[in-house]
Structure formats: structure tokens, C-alpha cells
Amino acid sequence: MSISAVAISPARPAASLRGLRLAGALLGLVLLSAAALRFGFRPAGWETVWTALTAYDPNDAAHIVIREMRLPRLAGAVLAGAALGISGALIQGMTRNPLADPGLLGINGGAALGVVICILGFGITDPAAFVWVALGGALAASVLVFLLGGGSRANPLRLVLAGAALSALILALTRALLLVSSQTLDVFRFWVLGGFDGIQTATLYALLPFLSLGAGLAAVAASGLNALQLGEDTARGLGVRTGLARTTAGIAIVLLCGATVAMAGPIAFAGLIVPHLARWAAGPDMGWTLAFSAVFGPLLLIAADLAGRLPLFGGNMQAGVMTALIGGPVLIWMVRRNGVRSL
Amino acid sequence: MKLALIFPDTRARLGAYLLLAAAVLAPAASAAEPFPAVIEHRYGATTVPAKPQRIVSLSYIGHDFLLALGETPYALRKWFGNHPHGVWPWAQAALGDATPIVLQGQIDIERIAALEPDLITGQWSGMSEREYALLSQIAPTIPPKAAHGSYGSPWQAMLRTLGTATGNAAKADRIITRIEGRFAAIRAAHPEWQGASAVMVSATRTGAYSATDIRGQFLAALGFKVPEVSDPFTPANSYYALVPEEDLSPIDTDVLIWIDAGGSVQRLKRLPLRHTLRASREGREIYAGRLLSSALSHSSPLSLDAALDQLVPLLEAALDGDPATPVSSMAKAGLLPEGK
Numbered sequence: 001m002s003i004s005a006v007a008i009s010p011a012r013p014a015a016s017l018r019g020l021r022l023a024g025a026l027l028g029l030v031l032l033s034a035a036a037l038r039f040g041f042r043p044a045g046w047e048t049v050w051t052a053l054t055a056y057d058p059n060d061a062a063h064i065v066i067r068e069m070r071l072p073r074l075a076g077a078v079l080a081g082a083a084l085g086i087s088g089a090l091i092q093g094m095t096r097n098p099l100a101d102p103g104l105l106g107i108n109g110g111a112a113l114g115v116v117i118c119i120l121g122f123g124i125t126d127p128a129a130f131v132w133v134a135l136g137g138a139l140a141a142s143v144l145v146f147l148l149g150g151g152s153r154a155n156p157l158r159l160v161l162a163g164a165a166l167s168a169l170i171l172a173l174t175r176a177l178l179l180v181s182s183q184t185l186d187v188f189r190f191w192v193l194g195g196f197d198g199i200q201t202a203t204l205y206a207l208l209p210f211l212s213l214g215a216g217l218a219a220v221a222a223s224g225l226n227a228l229q230l231g232e233d234t235a236r237g238l239g240v241r242t243g244l245a246r247t248t249a250g251i252a253i254v255l256l257c258g259a260t261v262a263m264a265g266p267i268a269f270a271g272l273i274v275p276h277l278a279r280w281a282a283g284p285d286m287g288w289t290l291a292f293s294a295v296f297g298p299l300l301l302i303a304a305d306l307a308g309r310l311p312l313f314g315g316n317m318q319a320g321v322m323t324a325l326i327g328g329p330v331l332i333w334m335v336r337r338n339g340v341r342s343l
Numbered sequence: 344m345k346l347a348l349i350f351p352d353t354r355a356r357l358g359a360y361l362l363l364a365a366a367v368l369a370p371a372a373s374a375a376e377p378f379p380a381v382i383e384h385r386y387g388a389t390t391v392p393a394k395p396q397r398i399v400s401l402s403y404i405g406h407d408f409l410l411a412l413g414e415t416p417y418a419l420r421k422w423f424g425n426h427p428h429g430v431w432p433w434a435q436a437a438l439g440d441a442t443p444i445v446l447q448g449q450i451d452i453e454r455i456a457a458l459e460p461d462l463i464t465g466q467w468s469g470m471s472e473r474e475y476a477l478l479s480q481i482a483p484t485i486p487p488k489a490a491h492g493s494y495g496s497p498w499q500a501m502l503r504t505l506g507t508a509t510g511n512a513a514k515a516d517r518i519i520t521r522i523e524g525r526f527a528a529i530r531a532a533h534p535e536w537q538g539a540s541a542v543m544v545s546a547t548r549t550g551a552y553s554a555t556d557i558r559g560q561f562l563a564a565l566g567f568k569v570p571e572v573s574d575p576f577t578p579a580n581s582y583y584a585l586v587p588e589e590d591l592s593p594i595d596t597d598v599l600i601w602i603d604a605g606g607s608v609q610r611l612k613r614l615p616l617r618h619t620l621r622a623s624r625e626g627r628e629i630y631a632g633r634l635l636s637s638a639l640s641h642s643s644p645l646s647l648d649a650a651l652d653q654l655v656p657l658l659e660a661a662l663d664g665d666p667a668t669p670v671s672s673m674a675k676a677g678l679l680p681e682g683k
Contacts, residue, residue, distance in 0.1 A: 041589040061619040065589050068615035125547050125606035128613075179448045181423065187547060197588060198610065315587030 018288060021281050025295045029078075032299060036074050036306045037066055041315030069197075076199040077301040077319065080264045081274075083211055083256040085297025086218050088271030089278060089289050090249045093225045095156035101272035102257040105163040108266035109170035110141020111258070115191055116177050125187045128200050131207070131262045138258035141170060146250055194267035194320025196305050207259040214255030218290055221249040226286040269324040270300055273331045280334060300327055377510040385489040386475045392483070394510045395462035399455055399482075401446070402467040406430065407643030408502050409464070410437035411518060412511040418444035418458050420468065423604065424637060431637060433649040450474050456481045464505060466496045483508075494582055495555050498642050499523070518644050525648070526564045529655060533566070535662060540596035541567035543631075543639065546607035549586050549614065551594050556582040557642040558602070561650070565658075570596060591616045598622060598661050600629045600654075601678075602636040608676050618680065626666040629657045630676045 037049045044052075044062050051057075052066035084102060091100045102108070114137025115130045124130075145166050149159035178185050224245025227235040235242050260267070278292035301319060304326050308317035380391040397417040400406045406419035406429070415438070421429030429445045430438045444458065450470060455463065455478065463478050466487040470478070478484040485508055487496045499519050506515025530537065543558040544551050552558040554569040562569050572584040572593045586593050599622040601611060611617065611630075622628050631639060631654070638650035660670045673679050 041587040059619070061616055064615045064619065069589060123605050126609045128609065129606075190548065198613070200613070309587075309589065314585070315589060316585045 018282060022288075022291060022295065025281070025292065025299065029295055029299055029302075032302050032306075033074055033078070036077070036302050037070050039306060040065070040070060040309040041311055072199050072201050072204065073196040073305055074302065075201075075204055076196040076264055077305045078298040079204065079207075079211055080196070080260045080267060081270065081297030081299070081301035082294040083214065083260045083297070084267065084271040084301075085274035085278065085293030085295075086215060086290050087253040087256040087260075088297075089275035089286070089293040090218055090221065090225070090253050091271075092275050093229065093286055093289070094246055094249045094253075095160055096229070097156065097160060098276070099272070100160065101269075102253065102260075103266065103268065103271070104160060104167070105253065105257070106141035106145040106166045106170060107138045107254065107257040108261055109167040109174070110137040110139070110144075111135070111261040112188075112192060112266065113137050113141070113170050113174045113177075116174050116188060119187055120177055120181055127187075127191060127198060128203060130191060131203050134265075135207075135210075135258050135262035138261050139254060141166065142254040142258065146254075190318065191265045193318040194261075194265035194323075195308070195318035196264055196301075197316075197318070199263065203263055207263055210255045210259040214252045214259065215294075217248050217252035217255070219287070221245055221252060222286040222290055225249060229284065229286070265320060267301070267320045267323055269327050270297060273327040274300060276331065276334060377507070377512060380507050380510070382485055382504055382508055383488065384486045385491075386472050386486050389479070389483045389485055391462060391508050393461075395460075395483075395508070397458070397460045398462045398464060398509070399446075399458055399460035401450055401455075401463060401465040401470065402501075404467050404641045404643050405464050405501070405505070406443070407434050407641055407645045408498075408505050409509070410434050411502070411644035412506055412509060412514055413437075414505075414509050414511070415439075415441040416443050416464075417460060418446055418455075420446045422641075424633075431641065431646065432634070433638060434643075434645045437645060450478075452477050452481075462508060464508065466491070466501050466504065467494055469493050492555070492581065495557070497560055498557065498644065498647065502644055522644060522647055525651065529651065530564075530566045533659070533662075535664075536658070537566040539567055539598065539662065540570055541565075541598045541600065542570055542572075542594050542596045543600045543602050544586070544594050545583070546601045546603040546611050546630075549588055549591070549594075550583050551586055552583055552602070553581055558639050561639060561642055561647075562600075567598070570594070588614070588616065591620055595620050596622060598627045598629065598658065600631055602631050602639065603633070604636050604640070605633050608678065611676075611678055623680075624666070626668060626670065626679075627661045628673055628678070629654070629661050629670050630672040630678055632672060632676065635672070 034049070038044055038046060042062065042065050044066060048062050049066055052063040056067050057063045087102050091102060091105070092098060111134040114133040118124050118130060118133040145159070145163045148162035148166065178188060224235075224240050224242070227238050227240040228242060228245060230238075232242060257271070274293050274297045275289065277296045278289045281296075282288035282292045300323060304322035305319040307313065307326065308319050308322045309315055313322075378391065378393050382389050382391070398409060398414060400409055400416040400419045403420060403422040406416050409416050410430070419429055424431060426432065427435075428438065428443055446454065450468065452474065460482045463482050463484040465475075465478070465485060468486075470486050475484055475486050485504060487493060488500065488504075491497070491500065502515045502519060503512070506512045541562045542551050543562065551570075551572040553572060554560070554563060559569040570593060572586060599620065603611070608630075617623050635650060635653045638646040638653070642650070657670055657672055660668050669679055
């Protein structure tokens with residue numbers, strides 16, 4: 001290993017360095033958020049951004065774009081990014097599988113099936129109306145996966161297998177329904193990419209309790225998961241109630257991912273890559289990994305949403321498509337630099 | 344030269360007269376004889392040997408055309424909507440008590456083979472060249488013409504082709520003359536529409552139908568100019584282009600028709616920049632609900648009349664020059680701004 005590789009992935013960074021990194025990431029988040037308000041398909045200056053926020057004119061098209069479109073999108077990207085980052089870190093820590101991501105537990109599949117039934121059965125094509133069916137589908141499917149995976153005694157392997165099997169089953173069912181109706185397909189194919197266009201402030205408020213509770217439970221589960229990283233027996237020996245830690249983390253994952261998929265559709269890849277970036281910056285501690293994930297997730301999704309709104313991509317590319325386009329090269333770069341920590 | 348000199352016998356003379364008559368009439372008779380009919384298209388040419396009895400219609404809208412010609416398809420491909428046998432209300436009378444088999448989803452070659460058709464029609468079906476090759480082995484198959492693309496066949500061309508293929512060419516021409524006459528009369532009665540800009544936009548995704556789309560062709564037939572809206576990501580799709588929600592200026596036309604096949608009124612209400620459009624501020628938006636938007640999306644000899652019946656009064660209200668005149672479909676959908 002070269003000296004520089006050691007330097008970028010220290011096993012245990014000094015506490016002050018870690019704090020500095022988190023502060024830097026937060027500063028980056030503020031700057032990127034400002035950029036997300038200013039740049040997009042329709043050009044606007046800093047002055048326009050400022051007046052749109054402080055002296056809003058509901059008849060000015062530029063103000064409407066910033067206040068009514070970019071601001072809710074930004075809020076959605078921040079919430080979804082933090083939720084996906086945290087739940088990705090939890091599920092990777094819980095299953096000790098670096099390839100695990102929230103899509104694995106049947107959450108996305110369940111939400112998708114709920115949305116298809118909503119369109120096909122009730123003729124509803126308004127994405128804002130998908131929120132509760134998507135959330136319901138996500139919760140139902142993930143509860144089923146946890147039960148199949150063995151409940152509170154779930155061993156990681158059984159859980160992942162149950163999730164993969166049920167996801168495949170639900171996906172097949174969803175596709176069978178989609179084949180029946182070309183109209184359903186048209187609305188669904190945009191929802192399933194995931195993104196923040198047309199996101200409602202009311203939706204964000206409605207989902208905030210789920211997200212807050214999920215984030216709270218994630219913080220509670222952190223110390224238990226830390227101990228689990230040493231192995232099941234060692235953790236028990238240290239007096240950690242491993243079943244309880246896993247259940248708490250599981251509920252946190254379901255709440256966070258369920259609310260995210262209800263808000264923005266199944267956004268792929270963010271939950272997979274963000275925890276890797278976070279562990280690279282934070283070191284092995286789960287609490288710090290969660291904190292970094294909660295900042296890196298929004299960074300990735302804001303960048304993805306902003307890039308999708310640039311004229312370069314036609315001003316209409318879904319954030320869910322851009323996450324992999326942006327995140328993929330970052331992950332490859334990390335792997336090449338030996339920056340990926342094993343679990 | 345007198346025939347009597349060559350054929351002195353009366354009976355022989357009569358026979359010669361008949362022969363001569365047959366020789367004169369024969370070419371005319373074979374020109375009127377419709378079969379075998381040869382139809383040129385994007386993948387080559389198809390010969391229909393005799394009048395078809397079992398027609399399988401794979402076009403999403405083609406059954407309307409066959410019904411207009413008095414032909415009931417043996418099987419048809421349902422597009423959308425929950426109507427008996429996949430046929431919308433405007434075509435119910437023409438369908439009568441017939442109960443065609445309803446196909447749904449992708450083109451299923453095996454299923455079609457089992458139906459033993461003697462003609463397969465597929466303009467507006469998205470049939471690939473490979474599917475065409477397979478279907479042609481089952482029965483004479485008619486894809487769209489090269490110039491029209493998968494979903495761009497003008498209704499006249501589509502009807503004329505199906506008329507030729509089913510031995511109803513004259514009937515097809517009569518229908519075309521009648522409907523084109525109706526369009527011409529409407530154009531003549533509305534000189535203010537000529538050259539005005541108009542566009543149909545999907546309310547579900549804010550996607551504009553281009554001039555090459557059948558909905559664009561419909562507006563052009565009324566004299567409107569349809570703006571070209573391009574989609575940088577799917578340039579091959581020349582029928583439809585998503586409009587960036589941050590900039591709706593490409594669809595800021597003299598009259599803006601929202602196409603909603605169902606459930607997108609709430610989305611339209613919330614579309615943040617809608618109220619900044621000239622068409623919105625000046626009351627020149629039209630909401631086309633499920634039936635009207637579907638009639639426009641079919642643009643068939645049966646649905647065009649239904650579409651004109653509904654749309655013309657709405658266009659008159661939108662383009663009367665007075666922003667205060669409410670467009671009834673907008674009011675009914677609750678899409679007019681407060682206080683109007």
C-alpha cells in the first residue's frame with residue numbers, strides 16, 4: 001500500500017481530524033444547496049435567489065422556479081439523502097455485507113407493487129397520491145421479509161436471502177401487472193426511476209415524523225451495532241442484547257427507506273455508496289459513520305438532482321438516474337485508491 | 344370495315360360483337376377488381392390475395408378504422424380504457440353486437456397464429472421488422488408506410504390502406520372526403536385560427552405532442568401551427584417531447600390543450616409555472632378530459648367527429664379574444680384561477 005493510500009484511509013483518524021472532516025462536509029452541503037437553488041435549466045443570478053427567498057413575488061417566473069420548485073426539491077433531496085445514507089449504513093453494519101443496500105429488504109419492491117396497484121386498480125396517475133400506497137407497500141413487504149428472515153433472531157444471511165427472494169417475487173408480480181396496461185407503464189416508468197420533481201411540501205411534512213423516528217432509532221442502535229462488528233459472541237459477551245439492537249436497526253431502516261421511497265420513488269445506489277464514503281471518512285465507529293452518511297447522502301442526491309436539471313441533460317433527467325452516473329465513478333475511484341473498508 | 348362482311352353468319356357476328364365488347368370492357372373490369380391488392384410499406388410490399396374474412400388488428404387504434412369501413416375485426420388489440428371489447432363509445436354503434444377477441448400487451452405471435460387470420464393489420468402497432476417477418480408467414484401483414492414511422496400514420500393514409508386491403512377503397516375515399524370536408528368547413532368558419540399557434544400537452548408528464556404526431560396533425564388540419572419541441576434524449580421519438588418544468592416557454596402558444604387520459608388534474612393545478620403562461624393568464628387553455636383526449640389520441644374516422652364535436656366549441660371559447668370567457672372544460676375540472 002502506498003503512503004498516500006494510507007493517508008486517505010487511516011484506520012482510526014484522530015478525533016479532531018474527524019470533526020474537521022464533518023465540518024468540511026457540512027460546509028460543502030451549504031454551498032451545494034445554494035448552488036442547487038441558483039443553477040438549473042432556467043438561469044438565475046444570486047440576487048434573484050436572495051429576493052425569491054426574502055421578497056417572494058408569486059407572479060415572477062424566476063421566483064416561482066426557485067421558491068416553488070427548487071426549494072422543495074432541495075428539501076426532498078436533503079431528507080431522502082440523509083435517510084438513504086443512514087439506512088444504508090445500518091443495513092451494511094447489521095448484515096456485515098458491504099454490498100447490502102436498502103433495496104434488498106423488499107422495501108422498494110413493496111412500494112412499487114403498491115404504486116402499480118394504485119394506478120391499475122384505481123386509475124390514479126398523480127405521483128403525489130402515491131405517497132401512502134408506496135409507504136404501505138414498503139412497510140408490508142419489509143415486515144414480511146423480517147418475519148421470513150427469522151424476526152428478532154434473524155441471522156444476517158437468512159435476512160438477506162429472504163429479502164432477495166421476496167423482492168424477486170414482488171418484482172415478477174409487478175411486471176406481470178405492468179404488461180397488462182401500457183398506460184400504467186408510462187406513469188410507472190418515471191416513478192420507478194426515482195426523483196424529486198413535483199415534490200410537495202405537504203408530502204415532506206407528512207413524512208417528517210417517520211423520518212425523525214427512524215433517525216432517532218438509528219442513533220439508539222449505533223452502539224449495539226458497533227459491538228456486533230466484533231462478532232455475535234463477543235458482542236453478547238460484552239453484554240449487548242444483539243436481538244434488540246438488530247430489531248431497533250431494522251425498524252429504523254424500514255421507517256427511513258419506506259418514507260423515502262414514498263417521497264421520491266426507489267432511488268438506486270445512494271444507500272449502497274454513501275456508507276462506503278462515510279466509513280472512509282469516519283473510521284470504524286458506527287455513530288460517526290451514521291453522522292457522515294447523513295451528510296454525504298444529501299451531498300450526492302443534491303448533486304444528482306442539480307445535474308439532472310442542467311440543460312446538458314435536457315433539464316429533465318430524474319435524480320434516480322443521475323445518482324449512479326455520479327456515484328458510480330466515485331465508488332470506482334475509491335476502490336482503485338484502496339479506500340473501501342471491509343466490514 | 345364492316346363485321347358483316349367478315350362474319351356473314353348472324354350467330355357468328357353476334358359472337359364477334361360479344362368478343363369485341365369483352366375485349367373493350369376487360370381492362371376496365373380488372374381495374375375495378377380489388378384483389379389481389381398490393382400494399383407498399385416500410386418493410387417492403389404485401390399482397391392480399393382475396394377479400395379477408397378473419398382480420399386480426401394489432402394497431403392500438405386500427406379497429407376503429409376497420410369498423411368505419413364496415414369490417415368487424417376477428418381480434419383487436421386493446422389500448423386503454425374499460426370499454427366492452429376495447430372499443431370506445433364513438434365506435435360502439437359500428438361494433439354493434441359483434442364480440443371480437445381482445446388482445447392485450449405485447450404482440451404475441453403464437454396467439455396470433457392460433458387465431459388463423461387471413462389479414463394482420465399493424466399500422467400504429469410498433470411492430471418490428473422481425474415481428475413483421477414472423478407475422479407475414481401467418482397471413483398477409485400490413486405495417487405502416489416508411490414515411491410515417493411507427494405511430495405517425497395520418498388517418499387518411501391509414502384508412503386508404505385498410506380500404507384497399509379489405510376491398511373497401513371507394514368507401515374509404517367517401518369517408519375521407521366527408522371528414523376532410525368537415526375540417527375545411529370549420530377552417531373556413533374560423534379565419535382567426537389560421538396560423539395561430541397551438542399545442543397538445545400531456546398533463547401527466549408535461550410532454551408536448553409534435554407536429555408529426557396524430558394530435559399535432561389534427562391541429563394542423565384546423566389551420567393551427569404546432570411548435571416543434573425537441574427531446575434531446577429521445578430524438579428518435581419525434582411524436583412527443585418532455586418539456587422542462589423550469590421553462591415552459593416551448594408550449595406558451597396561442598392555445599394550449601391539456602391532454603389528460605385520467606387523474607392528472609391535481610398535477611395541473613400544482614404545476615408551478617402554469618400561471619405564468621400567456622395562454623393561462625388570458626384564458627386560452629383547454630382541458631381535454633378522458634373522453635376527448637382519447638378521441639384525439641385515436642384520431643380515427645369514428646373518433647374525429649366526436650373530437651370535433653367537443654373541441655370546436657372549446658376552441659371558440661378559448662380564442663374569442665376575451666380572456667373573461669371561461670372555457671367550460673377548464674371550469675368543470677376546477678382549473679380556472681380563483682374568481683373566474
